[in-house]
Amino acid sequence: MKFSKILQTGIIISSLIFSVGCKDNSHKTAETISLNDYKKEKKESGNAEPITVISRGMNFELPKKIKSGWQTFRYENRSGDTHFFILEKLPPGKSLQDSEKEIIPVFVDAMNLINSGNMEQGLKKFEELPEWFFNIKFLGGAGLISPGETAQTTLNLSPGNYLIECYVKMPDGTFHSAMGMLEEIEVLPVKTKMQEPKAENTINISTENGIVLTRTPASGKQRFQVNFLDQKAYENFVGHDVNLVRYKSEKDLKALNEWLNWLAVDSFKSPTPENLEFLGGVQDLPAGETAYFTATLAPGNYALVAEIPDPASRKMLTTFVIEEKDLASE
Numbered sequence: 001m002k003f004s005k006i007l008q009t010g011i012i013i014s015s016l017i018f019s020v021g022c023k024d025n026s027h028k029t030a031e032t033i034s035l036n037d038y039k040k041e042k043k044e045s046g047n048a049e050p051i052t053v054i055s056r057g058m059n060f061e062l063p064k065k066i067k068s069g070w071q072t073f074r075y076e077n078r079s080g081d082t083h084f085f086i087l088e089k090l091p092p093g094k095s096l097q098d099s100e101k102e103i104i105p106v107f108v109d110a111m112n113l114i115n116s117g118n119m120e121q122g123l124k125k126f127e128e129l130p131e132w133f134f135n136i137k138f139l140g141g142a143g144l145i146s147p148g149e150t151a152q153t154t155l156n157l158s159p160g161n162y163l164i165e166c167y168v169k170m171p172d173g174t175f176h177s178a179m180g181m182l183e184e185i186e187v188l189p190v191k192t193k194m195q196e197p198k199a200e201n202t203i204n205i206s207t208e209n210g211i212v213l214t215r216t217p218a219s220g221k222q223r224f225q226v227n228f229l230d231q232k233a234y235e236n237f238v239g240h241d242v243n244l245v246r247y248k249s250e251k252d253l254k255a256l257n258e259w260l261n262w263l264a265v266d267s268f269k270s271p272t273p274e275n276l277e278f279l280g281g282v283q284d285l286p287a288g289e290t291a292y293f294t295a296t297l298a299p300g301n302y303a304l305v306a307e308i309p310d311p312a313s314r315k316m317l318t319t320f321v322i323e324e325k326d327l328a329s330e
């Protein structure tokens, strides 16, 4: 099996939809983005409505059809688990139904083998995937976001049929996508009027230099421009991305570094390790692409990290501090 094929295989780790257990875990709506911010965002975006995506349990609520061009997504996590979403563009003529028919059965068999310890046989099973599966493109999405928080990510989308997926795992190892976090969305040829946004902060991500933040962000609402200088497949088959995480101690950072590998039996499960607050980011994009995310930064310790195995060893875990304001100096 070609490595590029394994890359695609791993990313869509998805498609195992069986049943939708829509457990409503709503408990709080301490959103990081206020209504005023929302209105401002709407104005800035040329009156294009930001697209609201909501998870109340293991689900996505979102419009079935959206415009192409620059689009801002507000992802409200009203569930009790940490999630993210990634957009996967299907080849022309393919739909979620085709995935259910031709891809899901392969994934079910492969993941059963992997979960029972037969990694090699499981990976071999993926060779049965149809050719079109390997033409699916992974085109960004919102980074990991904690329960009760709202992620805001701006992407430039081309028309086509997409899947939207979260593949964080349940405590028993089942992917969230298999519990209902996999939906289809159509991006229409008609474009939004939104211009590419401007950002206060720039992050460059590359295999050579890792995640490079060009300066320490200010406190409050901050937008980050994320430039993907290159892209590649890591051992967990996925490419690099950027997630913003608030943490307390070095111990928490170590736990974060270990947690980010979905292929490890005990990692990438919700609930997440303690003292970590996930605040969004930008999912995998191809080399040369740019996307944006916005977060509100209170004083504290922050990490920017990629969802790949041992990101720290690849310069894909970088930290910064937002200092408490010195009241005496004001």
Ligand SMILES: [Cu+2]
Residues within 6 Å of the ligand: 082, 083, 084, 166, 167, 168, 176, 181
């Ligand atoms: Cu999830």
